[in-house]
Amino acid sequence: MIDPIQLFVQFFNQLPPELQEAVRFLYSEPFIKAAIFPGALFSTLVGLFAVWFERKLFARVSLRIGPLHVGRVAGLLQLVADAVKFLSKERIIPEGVNKPLFVLMPCLALVLSLLLYAFLPFGAGWVIFPSDIGLLLFFLVAALTPVPIVLAGYASRSKYPFIGMSRMALQLFAYEIPLFLALLGVVLAAGSLNLERIVEAQLAVPFAVTQVLGFIVFMVTMLAETERLPFDIPTAEGEIVFGWQTEYSGVYFLMIQLAMFEKVLAFCFLAAIIYLGGWIGPPIPGFPETISAPFWVILKALLVFTFVALLRGVYPRLTIEKVLDLGWRYLIPLGLVNLILVASFSLAGPIIRP
């Protein structure tokens, strides 16, 4: 009778020391977190899944079937086929564009969108970079994501991208502040900027219930920040062709699309964490907490994403003056009113429950 573990240990000890170091590094906690979960592999796979999920859901809303043939089950591999298609296209750089910016900006957009996942906790300890100002760091990176988009529209030096870019800039200017105010409501209620503390503060009631106004403001600004319908006026398909992405094709277009979906999903995960109670949920029998915690976060985030994707099939597009009106004139006062409500509850709290 040979013990397989002992055999493996024997085999491992016979390896050259450099290789042993490499294996130890691959098995170390930092590498697994950065590369597999919740790092690179997970964020890429979840982005691909979201594209498939949205196409399928949107097709069902408009009484179609959606991807069906590639991959045995429900066209699951359609996205892989699409990616291969984009990667195998000729790389066209139109004449007159600002070439370095035109090529670099899709890359930068993808890097920034992926960086958002570094601060999202998927359970106690399941986070790439635990930080006491995690929410602020997330907002910092999220506030940087419009920069490559605006520069990509500028670098295209063509009319439709230019119109789309100026709309995008106006929209993002208008919605950054309401988003910040909505996040401040959560910070005030939890008494911390640490995302793990914020989840622990929702042990009794999730903030979506106690801060309905803030939740509404957050969801609307989230749609606008990530350019989802009804706020997709910067890329209005068929109206200004494809907005700021018009001149992009092939691998550059693939990177932009992936970046946009990663950003939407990062915001869905954030909504699940700061408003829907994160990994707080009934324990699943037979599974330890290290597995059930990410499960609950992902389930809640997918629910939020379902809502976001459903809006695409339901709502028409808002015009730019409606978008600006909603952002500047309604959402900012609503965000401040939400802050006042939270502050007065925390003032009244010790009086009501002594």
Next chain:
Amino acid sequence: MAAGSEAALWTLFLYAVLTVVAPPIFYIVSLLLAPAPRKKLRVKLMPFESGQAPIPTRAAPFPIEYFPYIIIYVAYAVIAVIAFIVVLDMISASQNILRGLIILIVLTFASIYASSLLPSLKQRLERGRTG
């Protein structure tokens, strides 16, 4: 892994490296799969113009219709920063909540008043320019 520890920074560094490596990987795969650039046809390289030949000027000064909205961003950014400081102040000690609440109420009424004036902002600016 404690917040801000060396292991956390190392993990963040590894993840940042992986994200920076992602676009070059896409590009290299595209280099392998995509056809080699053929003869550069002028029509193919034209900017998109719905079938028309594009008008030569690509960069020109143009009026921004909603420019006033960009200007008021400066004022609202200050409001957001004040709200952030007030919230941090309220978190730090519970006896600060009352004074923070007063500042927040002032800010709210200011923003409501501003939003009642915003629709006529453009006309006001134009009147100021001519008068």
